[in-house]
Amino acid sequence: MAGVTYREALRRALDEELARDDKVFLMGEEIGRFEGSYKVTAGLYAKYGPRRVRETPIAEEGFVGAGVGAAMLGLRPVVEIMTINFILVAMDMVVNHAAKVRQMFGGKVGVPLVIRTPAGAGAQLTAQHSQSLEVMFAHTPGLKVVAPSTPLDAYGLLKSAIRDDDPVLFVENLVLYNVNGALPEPGDDFTVPIGRAQVVREGRDLTIVAHSYTVRRALTVADRLSQHDIEVEVVDLRSLRPLDAETVIESVKKTSRALVAEEGWATYGVGAELAARISRECFDDLDAPVERVGGAEAPMPYSKPLELAALTLEDKIEKAARGLLADCGLLAEA
Amino acid sequence: MLLIRRFEERTEEQYTRARIGGYCHLAIGEEAANVGSIDPMEPGDYVLASYRDHGTALAVGSEPHRVMAELFGKATGVAGGYGGSMHLLDVERHFLGGWGIVGGQLPIAVGVALALDYESKPNAVLCQLGEGATNIGAFHESLNLAAIWNLPIVFQVINNRYGMGTSVEMASAEPEQWKRAAAYRMHGERVDGNDLLAVREAADRLLRRARDERRPALLETTTYRFRGHSVADAGKVYRAPEEVAEAKKHDPIDRFVAQMGIDAETVARLRSEVNAEIDAAIRQAAADPAPDPAGLYDNVYGDANWREQFSRMERGGPFGEREGTRAWRA
Numbered sequence: 001m002a003g004v005t006y007r008e009a010l011r012r013a014l015d016e017e018l019a020r021d022d023k024v025f026l027m028g029e030e031i032g033r034f035e036g037s038y039k040v041t042a043g044l045y046a047k048y049g050p051r052r053v054r055e056t057p058i059a060e061e062g063f064v065g066a067g068v069g070a071a072m073l074g075l076r077p078v079v080e081i082m083t084i085n086f087i088l089v090a091m092d093m094v095v096n097h098a099a100k101v102r103q104m105f106g107g108k109v110g111v112p113l114v115i116r117t118p119a120g121a122g123a124q125l126t127a128q129h130s131q132s133l134e135v136m137f138a139h140t141p142g143l144k145v146v147a148p149s150t151p152l153d154a155y156g157l158l159k160s161a162i163r164d165d166d167p168v169l170f171v172e173n174l175v176l177y178n179v180n181g182a183l184p185e186p187g188d189d190f191t192v193p194i195g196r197a198q199v200v201r202e203g204r205d206l207t208i209v210a211h212s213y214t215v216r217r218a219l220t221v222a223d224r225l226s227q228h229d230i231e232v233e234v235v236d237l238r239s240l241r242p243l244d245a246e247t248v249i250e251s252v253k254k255t256s257r258a259l260v261a262e263e264g265w266a267t268y269g270v271g272a273e274l275a276a277r278i279s280r281e282c283f284d285d286l287d288a289p290v291e292r293v294g295g296a297e298a299p300m301p302y303s304k305p306l307e308l309a310a311l312t313l314e315d316k317i318e319k320a321a322r323g324l325l326a327d328c329g330l331l332a333e334a
Numbered sequence: 335m336l337l338i339r340r341f342e343e344r345t346e347e348q349y350t351r352a353r354i355g356g357y358c359h360l361a362i363g364e365e366a367a368n369v370g371s372i373d374p375m376e377p378g379d380y381v382l383a384s385y386r387d388h389g390t391a392l393a394v395g396s397e398p399h400r401v402m403a404e405l406f407g408k409a410t411g412v413a414g415g416y417g418g419s420m421h422l423l424d425v426e427r428h429f430l431g432g433w434g435i436v437g438g439q440l441p442i443a444v445g446v447a448l449a450l451d452y453e454s455k456p457n458a459v460l461c462q463l464g465e466g467a468t469n470i471g472a473f474h475e476s477l478n479l480a481a482i483w484n485l486p487i488v489f490q491v492i493n494n495r496y497g498m499g500t501s502v503e504m505a506s507a508e509p510e511q512w513k514r515a516a517a518y519r520m521h522g523e524r525v526d527g528n529d530l531l532a533v534r535e536a537a538d539r540l541l542r543r544a545r546d547e548r549r550p551a552l553l554e555t556t557t558y559r560f561r562g563h564s565v566a567d568a569g570k571v572y573r574a575p576e577e578v579a580e581a582k583k584h585d586p587i588d589r590f591v592a593q594m595g596i597d598a599e600t601v602a603r604l605r606s607e608v609n610a611e612i613d614a615a616i617r618q619a620a621a622d623p624a625p626d627p628a629g630l631y632d633n634v635y636g637d638a639n640w641r642e643q644f645s646r647m648e649r650g651g652p653f654g655e656r657e658g659t660r661a662w663r664a
Contacts, residue, residue: 025452051452057482062475065441066448072430073449092472096435097442104421105431106414107633141634144643165637195643239643246646277650 007177009151010040010116013158014078016186018048021076024162027054027063028080028116037082038118038177064090064115068098068167071113076162081117084133084171098167099142113167116158119147120173120213120263122311127299130307132212132264134171135273138240144194145240147171149215151181153238156192164194171240173213173263195242199251203231205330206321207251209260209274211237214312218261221318230325240270248274249281256287257324261317266294287328293320335365335530335587336608338389341398342561344612345388345405349565353620354405357434358419361389363528363560366586367492368393370533371460371555374541378457380428380446382439384464385420386492387432394427399615408622415625416633436497437467440476440489447485451548458486458544460537465511465554466497474517477552481518486544488537489515489552492527494559499572515552527555528586531593558584 004012017024030037032045032055045053056063060081067077081087087094094115102110121130138145144166148154154172161168184190200215201222208218215236222232233251237244252258258278260271271292278290296310319334326334342360349358361368368389372381375394383390391401396412404411405419412422423431430446433439443461450457467473468491480487491511495502502509515522521540525532533555540551558581562569569578591601637643 057478059475059479061472062441062444062479065438065472065476066445066479069430069442069445069447070449070452071445072442073446075449075452077445089471092435092438093441097433097438101431102636103633104413104417105423105425106412106416107636108413108423108425109430110636144635164639166635166640193639193643195646197646242644242647244646245649245651249649276652279650281650 003180004151004183005177006151006154006179006181007038007040009155009181009183010158010172011042011044012183013155014041014044015047017159017162018044018052023074024076024078025052025054026078026080027056027067029056029058029082031055031080036080038174041080060086060090061093064093065097067113067115068093068101068111071111072101072109076112078114078116078162081115083129083174084117084119085129085131087115087117087133094137094143094169095140099140102166103142110165111167112165114161114170115167116170116172118172118174118177120175121295121300122175122307124302124304124307126302130300132262132295134169134240135264135269137169138243142167143241144168145171146194146238147212147240148238149176149212149236151179151183153192155183156190157194157238159191160194168194171212175213179216192238195239195244197235197237197239197244197247199233199247200236201232201234203233203255205230205232205255206257206259206325207233207235207248207255208317208321209235209237209248209258210262211240211270212263214261214263217312217314217317220314221321224318225321228331230330232321237270243273245274245277249278252278252282253285256285257328259291259293259317259321259324261312262294263312264294265297266292267297269294288324291320291324293317335369335590336604337398337611338365338368338392339587340605340608340612341392341401342388344616346561346565348405348616354419355407356418357385358405358565359386359563360559360561360565361386363581363586364492364494364557365389366530366533366590367527367555367557370530371462371490371537371553373534374538375460376457378428378455379460379541380430380457381460381462382430382443382446383432383462384436384439384467385432385434386464387420387422390432390462391422391424391429394424394429396422396424396427396429398612399618402615403619403622406619406622407624408619409625410619410622437463437470437472439463440467440472443487444476444479444485447480447487448483451483451485456545458488458541460488460490460541462490462492464497465491465493465495465502466500466505468511468514469505477515477518477520480550481520484548485550486548487550488540488544489550490537491552491554493554493556496559496563496572498563498567501572512552512554520550520552522552522554524554524556527557528584528589530586530590557586
């Protein structure tokens with residue numbers, strides 16, 4: 001179990017799936033000779049050539065649509081969108097087409113397509129390059145959305161997504177690319193199932209639910225609160241659609257308190273969805289209303305102090321957690 | 335062509351009898367453009383169309399009964415009643431769909447051509463679109479991709495002169511659609527879309543070229559829709575009666591009959607056969623069963639594991655379909 005970066009985990013999954021199945025091919029801007037804007041596809045063009053690693057012009061609607069068409073004929077395209085912000089110009093192909101094909105055509109044809117793209121913020125990329133838009137897609141029946149937070153899950157979920165017969169949006173994160181973690185030995189054919197959350201830290205006092213990079217922040221907050229004899233359980237959703245509500249609800253039944261943290265805007269977000277489900281399933285178990293925290297509901301500003309104020313940083317999550325715990329008498333003061 | 339004409343006339347009638355719902359776009363007047371381009375398709379070729387797709391379905395050979403059953407929303411329809419008028423398809427005959435968003439089928443058709451090329455198949459794609467679709471971004475992205483990747487695809491612009499009520503002159507800075515191909519160093523040409531033989535000759539030649547030389551092309555077929563944009567549009571406020579009357583003088587069916595010297599007796603016999611076939615299709619479709627609402631979610635996903643994947647999403651769900659009491663009331 002050698003330690004590798006999240007980026008390398010993705011690259012290795014792509015490499016192994018390309019080697020395993022000739023129907024798998026990559027398509028996207030700068031993924032070939034340039035080796036990817038974030039270098040996830042480094043070395044793959046040299047190894048597999050232009051047929052399997054297809055470089056595209058800047059035409060997201062065109063090449064995402066081409067991915068849908070190729071998938072309808074049984075190929076397994078893995079399309080890279082340089083960052084999730086640019087998927088908006090391909091929204092018609094994702095929401096009106098990829099998500100609809102199977103049902104609209106009476107189940108006669110499907111779309112085994114993967115769209116990989118990083119979300120996230122924190123590098124002063126400003127309003128048009130710092131969004132976490134995954135809930136827009138998680139809202140849409142016909143799509144599946146996964147957003148792993150560790151190299152291991154990134155590796156295992158990307159393999160599952162490529163082998164899945166439905167369209168999957170695979171959400172990466174700019175800040176996660178350099179995070180290290182263990183991977184299985186080559187040849188293990190390890191995968192992570194879509195639609196399964198994971199309890200990544202056990203606790204008794206509060207459940208914090210998160211996905212993607214925010215899981216790491218939640219774990220930091222859990223460490224900090226343990227110094228005050230508060231044991232936080234952290235649930236990594238890993239998939240947003242299908243949503244593993246079961247794991248969240250079982251955790252909240254145990255801890256009686258829930259906080260949902262997300263990098264995107266909280267209004268109509270993952271926390272909103274989970275709060276509704278938790279309130280329904282855990283009404284008698286809850287010690288306090290479900291709390292949620294997300295990014296500032298303003299376009300992301302450039303200047304570092306402004307950006308820091310807008311992000312869902314550890315301090316913001318901790319403050320929400322402490323307030324909730326203080327309300328319940330578990331902390332003397334928030 | 336007679337089959338399409340009669341099918342569409344009866345479709346219009348059935349719509350007014352409320353057996354057909356939703357949007358419904360007829361191909362009356364455009365029969366030669368459909369038949370002439372689809373006839374030279376070879377086994378292994380694919381065709382995609384816009385939402386004006388009844389003619390495409392019938393031209394590829396889909397059974398009129400199953401097409402009408404789809405319009406009626408019946409389980410026996412070509413899409414099981416899930417698609418309706420705009421989303422016909424026939425996978426066995428390589429008709430990959432009528433598509434409802436203007437021009438949405440273009441990038442997808444490029445992907446189908448890409449898949450043929452990827453697997454070294456000696457076939458081509460025919461992508462039909464209306465002239466109203468040539469002003470969207472996806473048109474330009476698709477032509478560019480097809481050209482830089484040397485894909486085997488023929489874009490057929492069925493120019494019926496109006497996108498809903500907006501004339502091609504109002505909508506397109508270059509109303510001669512075939513010229514737009516030049517921007518992508520792609521072969522473009524225009525033929526009289528009411529002349530079945532001319533459409534067939536051009537489509538055959540361009541599809542061959544796509545198959546054999548991996549060169550895409552744009553074929554503009556000029557025609558006219560005799561009816562409104564959809565059955566809900568009388569097609570009169572934006573077109574002068576004289577214009578419609580003039581266009582009907584160039585009826586593609588009459589023209590073909592004259593070109594081939596087909597005698598009146600033969601035409602009458604064919605009309606009568608077609609009428610009987612459509613009659614039977616309507617009767618059968620009307621008697622067919624509706625889809626079972628229990629199947630509402632059956633085709634949203636299709637992966638073998640999808641039910642397992644979604645099994646943990648039920649708790650606290652918003653579907654309003656759950657049985658049993660609310661636990662917190664207990």
